[in-house]
Amino acid sequence: MIRLLVGTPLRSDGQLTIKSLAQEAGLKRNKLTHKHTGLKDLFYALVRTQDTRPKIVDDLKRTNGELQQKLTRLWAERDRLRTDVQQLVRVVHVLEVENQQMREAAGRDGVVRVLPVQHRPSDR
Structure with missing residues (x-):
């Protein structure tokens, strides 16, 4: 007791x-x-x-609050990292497609010849 x-x-x-x-x-x-x-x-x-309440109850409530805040921060970071990973996957895919196109465009000697792209003036 x-x-x-x-x-x-x-x-x-x-x-x-x-x-x-x-x-x-x-x-x-x-x-x-x-x-x-x-x-x-x-x-x-x-x-x-x-x-007053026992000290352990106050300690547990404070610890619980701190852990809830940490959990919220970690969830937000996880969501941000998921978004970053999705963007990186898209970038890698585009680079793979471009790499394949360049390999197909390479001559028999394996050299890729890239011509400069001429930009058209805008119609504005």
Whole structure:
């Protein structure tokens, strides 16, 4: 009971509940709710007088919040990387097509002759 009230549980999740108290004590919950009702009542009375949550609950909430933020950042990075990969795949495909066209345009000697492209003036 004391471990739960001070926020240092060893066997439970640290919640101030009969279920957690039973886990800490190594008992089945119904032993506390039916056989040892005095301990149950004492525990509830001590919980009511405690004006703050156990330290572990605050620590877990803070850690959970930090992990949620990190997860959100990682999802955004994953989405960005997926987009980058798709763009790179398209670039590689275009380069493969251009490479094949240049190989086909090469003469028997394997030399590619590229003529300069003349740009037409725009009709604007």
